[in-house]
Amino acid sequence: xxxxxxxxxxxxxxxxxxxxxxxxxxxxxxxxxxxxxxxxxxxxxxxxxxxxxxxxxxxxxxxxxxxxxxxxxxxxxxxxxxxxxxxxxxxxxxxxxxxxxxxxxxxxxxxxxxxxxxxxxxxxxxxxxxxxxxxxxxxxxxxxxxxxxxxxxxxxxxxxxxxxxxxxxxxxxxxxxxxxxxxxxxxxxxxxxxxxxxxxxxxxxxxxxxxxxxxxxxxxxxxxxxxxxxxxxxxxxxxxxxxxxxxxxxxxxxxxxxxxxxxxxxxxxxxxxxxxxxxxxxxxxxxxxxxxxxxxxxxxxxxxxxxxxxxxxxxxxxxxxxxxxxxxxxxxxxxxxxxxxxxxxxxxxxxxxxxxxxxxxxxxxxxxxxxxxxxxxxxxxxxxxxxxxxxxxxxxxxxxxxxxxxxxxxxxxxxxxxxxxxxxxxxxxxxxxxxxxxxxxxxxxxxxxxxxxxxxxxxxxxxxxxxxxxxxxxxxxxxxxxxxxxxxxxxxxxxxxxxxxxx
RNA sequence: CGGGGUGUAGCGCAGCCCGGUUAGCGCGCGUCGUUCGGGACGACGAGGUCGGAGGUUCAAAUCCUCUCACCCCGACCA
Numbered sequence: 272x273x274x275x276x277x278x279x280x281x282x283x284x285x286x287x288x289x290x291x292x293x294x295x296x297x298x299x300x301x302x303x304x305x306x307x308x309x310x311x312x313x314x315x316x317x318x319x320x321x322x323x324x325x326x327x328x329x330x331x332x333x334x335x336x337x338x339x340x341x342x343x344x345x346x347x348x349x350x351x352x353x354x355x356x357x358x359x360x361x362x363x364x365x366x367x368x369x370x371x372x373x374x375x376x377x378x379x380x381x382x383x384x385x386x387x388x389x390x391x392x393x394x395x396x397x398x399x400x401x402x403x404x405x406x407x408x409x410x411x412x413x414x415x416x417x418x419x420x421x422x423x424x425x426x427x428x429x430x431x432x433x434x435x436x437x438x439x440x441x442x443x444x445x446x447x448x449x450x451x452x453x454x455x456x457x458x459x460x461x462x463x464x465x466x467x468x469x470x471x472x473x474x475x476x477x478x479x480x481x482x483x484x485x486x487x488x489x490x491x492x493x494x495x496x497x498x499x500x501x502x503x504x505x506x507x508x509x510x511x512x513x514x515x516x517x518x519x520x521x522x523x524x525x526x527x528x529x530x531x532x533x534x535x536x537x538x539x540x541x542x543x544x545x546x547x548x549x550x551x552x553x554x555x556x557x558x559x560x561x562x563x564x565x566x567x568x569x570x571x572x573x574x575x576x577x578x579x580x581x582x583x584x585x586x587x588x589x590x591x592x593x594x595x596x597x598x599x600x601x602x603x604x605x606x607x608x609x610x611x612x613x614x615x616x617x618x619x620x621x622x623x624x625x626x627x628x629x630x631x632x633x634x635x636x637x638x639x640x641x642x643x644x645x646x647x648x649x650x651x652x653x654x655x656x657x658x659x660x661x662x663x664x665x666x667x668x669x670x671x672x673x674x675x676x677x678x679x680x681x682x683x684x685x686x687x688x689x690x691x692x693x694x695x696x697x698x699x700x701x702x703x704x705x706x707x708x709x710x711x712x713x714x715x716x717x718x719x720x721x722x723x724x725x726x727x728x729x730x731x732x733x734x735x736x737x738x739x740x741x742x743x744x745x746x747x748x749x750x751x752x753x754x755x756x757x758x759x760x761x762x763x764x765x766x767x768x769x770x771x772x773x774x
Numbered sequence: 775c776g777g778g779g780u781g782u783a784g785c786g787c788a789g790c791c792c793g794g795u796u797a798g799c800g801c802g803c804g805u806c807g808u809u810c811g812g813g814a815c816g817a818c819g820a821g822g823u824c825g826g827a828g829g830u831u832c833a834a835a836u837c838c839u840c841u842c843a844c845c846c847c848g849a850c851c852a
Contacts, residue, residue, distance in 0.1 A: 289801090289813065318844080373850065408852090441851065449851070502852095510852095522852060559852050592811050629812035647811055657811080774852095 289633065293573050298517040299445075305567060306446045309576050309638045319444040319451035323560070326638065329584035331454065331560055335434065337486050337582070338456065338558065341478045347430040347458060352412045354436070355403045360411035364536040367410065370503020374439040376405040405438045410504065410529075410555055413459045414537040421461060421551060423542045428471070429461040447564035448521075448774055455559035461551045463541065465530065468552035469507075472528040475556045476509045479524035487562065488579040488690035489513050489569045490697055491523060492720075492769055494745040499729055502555075506530035512744045512769065514697045515568035518718035520744045520771035523565050529553035564774075569693050570662075576639025577661055579689050580682035585620040587612065587678060588640040590631045592647030604651045604671075611675035617682070636661060641685045642678065662688055701769075710758050710770075714739045720771045722747075724755030724764030731759040741770045 291304035306312050311327030314320070323331065339349070355378065362368050382397035406412065413431070421429065438452045458475060462468040476493055483491045491511035501508035505527035513521045531550040534540070539551045570577040580586050589609065593601045605621070612619050620640070622631050628645070635643060645657040656674055659666045662685050669677060700719030704710045713721055725731060725743065735758075736742050746766045755764035 370851090437852090439851070442849095443851095453852075455852075525852065557852070561852055590811095594810065625810090627810055627812085627814055629810085629814085631813090632811095633813050645811070649811075 289637075291573065291575060291637075294516060294571075301571075301573070302564075302568060303446065305571055305575050305637070311563065311567075311576075312446050314446075317451070319441055321444075321446050321450045321452075323454075326584060327563065330566070330578070330582060331563055333582040333584065334482070334487070334562055335456070338478070338482050339434075341482065342432055342456075342458065342475075345474065345478070347432050347460075349433060350431050351433050351435065352406075352409050352416070354406055356406050356409075356412050358402045358404050360415060361404060363411065364504045364532055366532075367504035367536075371407045371439070374441060375407055376438050376440055378403040378405065406435075407437055407439045408555075408557075409433065409435065409437070409457055410459065410533055411537075414533045414539060414553070417459075417461055417551070418537050418539045421539055421541050424463050424544055427461055427463045427541060427551070428467060430458075430471075431460065432456055432458040445564075445774075447560055447567070449561075453559050453561070455557050457555060457557045460554045461534075461539070462554070463543070463549070463552070465552050468530070468554050469528055472507070472509060472526045472554045472556070475554070476511065476524075476526040479511045479526065479556075479558060482558070483511055483513065483523055483562075483565075484690065486579065486581045487566050487569070488581075488686060488693060489523065489565055490690065490694040492745050492747050494747040494750070494769075496525075496745065497729075497732060497743045497768070499732060500743060502527045504529060504532050505555075506532065510745055512771075513565055513569060514693075514700060514720060514771075515565070515774070516571065516696075517568070518700045518720075518771075520720065520769075520773040521561070521565050521568070522744070522773065523562060524556070524558040526556035527554060529555060570689055571639070574633075575637030577689065578639035578641060580641045580686045583639065583641055584618065585638075585640050586618045586682055587620070587642045587644055588635045589619060589621040589644045589646065590628055590635070591621070591623060592628050592645060597648055597651075600651060601646060601648070605646055608656070608671055608674060612678055615675050615679055617678055641682060644674070660685060662692075704758065707758055710735075711739055714741045714770070714772065718772065720744070720769050721758075722767060722769055723758040724752055725766050725768045726757035726760050726762040727765030728760070731757055735759050735770065740772050742773055744769045744771050744773060 289308070291308060292300040294301045309326065310324050311330070312324055313322045315322050358377070361371060361375070379399060379402050380393045380397045381399060382394040383391050384394040386392045417429065420426065434456050436452055436454050441449050441451055444450050460471050462471060480491055480493050483489045491513045493511050494509065496508040496510055502525060507528040508525055510525045511523045513523050515521050531552055533553050534551040540548050541551055543549055566578065566582070567576060570579070589605065591601050591605065609619055609621065624631070632643065639661060641661050643659040643661070645659065650656050654671045655668050656671055657666060657668050658681065660681070702713050702717070702719055702721050704713055704721055704723055710721060710723065713719065732743055746768050750767035752764040752767040755767055756762065757764050
């Protein structure tokens, strides 16, 4: 055969195959392929919007449940504030407006009507006196309410969270990582003292760290954001920062100490125990559906997703190998086994579709199910089952009466292994450099995190960003800048920081 | 908003330069049969106002004009 023709045939086959673009070829394409082929999400009809499909939503739901119980255990309660906010509210805190004004969706009219050609048009008569914005975040509505609710130190602390959607009109969007509308939780707390607010900010950051590391198996650096990277309207922003499979950084959660900025803006005062009037101290904090993107890019490989067992919608998928004539016997064999597994608290899914086993293996690998249980006629005969791990493809044949004991243990091992390997990947790709030339070389050619000295000036920070596209991700809590020099200016370092290109 | 591109079946595309019968292909989808321990195969079948409007022509997916939509690349963001 003519070599050119055979190449074309091969290429065509690759094109139509069910597999994803390899990470090494195009990481961004890999990501999109995985999100869509694993059935996590789809594009919505309005540019930049996303439909979270049932499998993706189940994943988010698990994350949500875990964090929801964490905050409830620490004394927080849920509430719900409106989607629509008077435009004037946003303007009350100077930095806050500046931060969000450019990406607000604005409601200007309240009606549509049919025009003379029977087309739908905005009814000009319905123009609003005061335009309304769709929340990009809820600080302003919430503080307008807190003004009514807080009078005395006895009303504090006020520890409210809401699970909500917000809209930020983004120019460039990516499924889960940055969409025009996204789901998140936003906590908004009010305190009598600055010290208490700071403690709250740090407590939540710690919960975020636990959520990321202990449940999503996603190692994170925790620390403070630089002045230029902090939230609009905050005194301090803390964040958790993770490394994705392409060595770029993902800001996975932020916790802000808002000081008295919003109290001042909305005039929220309280009476102290000794009858003095004081401004309230505030915090706000959030994690979003972006975490789902983080999980995908922390663990995924060329076969698709790899989900940490603690958040996987299905922890075990059962692929029976059967024909019509032996289906019943395999079902009878499986029923008691799976019931044991389920009562051990394992989330089990059975796949009895008529498709071939090989097809199902690939599909469930794409969907990242941690464990696959195969049962065929041979296993029924030998009283065995076949167990295959998604993370390392390890296959073991085990005695049927052992599965209820072994599976939970195996899930734990997978959880730990995913975290370990992500952490190893991060340390392999975290560099220390001594010169700025070296810095530029690493960022341009290797990628990853660079831990180095910074003189603390915005000037150096901006210069580095413009030169290299790398930004200060975080000033880690465990920084040690003694003896370090700023990688850019050579001046004595004020901080040790982590630089990276970020999502 | 500046530069580049694409609109043809659910998805991915060919056809367009050089107008000419019933507009094709792959995947997917439906029915039936044979298969089933790593992406099965065969037979039959459903599915299209060729983005929209106008024009040129005996004849337009194909040529011309206008229009709409979307995608990719450069300043912001969880």
